[in-house]
Amino acid sequence: MNLKKIIVSFLIGLLAGAALYKWSAYYCGFHCHGKWGWGMHREFKTGKMLEKYTKKLNLTDDQKQKIEKILNDNFQQFKELKSKARPQFEELKSKTHLEIKKILSPEQTVKFEKMIEERKKKRKKRFETH
Numbered sequence: 001m002n003l004k005k006i007i008v009s010f011l012i013g014l015l016a017g018a019a020l021y022k023w024s025a026y027y028c029g030f031h032c033h034g035k036w037g038w039g040m041h042r043e044f045k046t047g048k049m050l051e052k053y054t055k056k057l058n059l060t061d062d063q064k065q066k067i068e069k070i071l072n073d074n075f076q077q078f079k080e081l082k083s084k085a086r087p088q089f090e091e092l093k094s095k096t097h098l099e100i101k102k103i104l105s106p107e108q109t110v111k112f113e114k115m116i117e118e119r120k121k122k123r124k125k126r127f128e129t130h
Contacts, residue, residue: 005099
């Protein structure tokens with residue numbers, strides 16, 4: 001086994017994930033989990049964000065209306081960008097997995113594939129709860 005290839009492949013995958021996370025956090029303007037962003041794949045709950053802004057910024061009714069429109073409009077753009085970037089991210093992830101599998105023994109490959117499946121199940125379960 002070539003340890004250097006394993007490490008490089010792992011780091012590529014790690015960097016791709018980190019870059020995607022940073023991009024999403026930057027785009028949203030705050031961490032995109034739960035209340036708005038990646039965790040809200042089914043629907044966007046502007047009410048929670050608007051409630052937070054209203055409380056912390058003491059918004060007028062006019063400001064609330066305008067900010068709600070901004071949140072809705074920008075979230076739609078975020079969803080579109082996310083859907084466009086998703087295939088590229090998945091392609092890079094698959095490429096990384098294939099490169100790693102080339103280095104592994106048959107037994108290790110089976111374990112690696114199980115690890116990937118477990119990660120998918122955990123992710124699916126996490127998104128179903130949001």
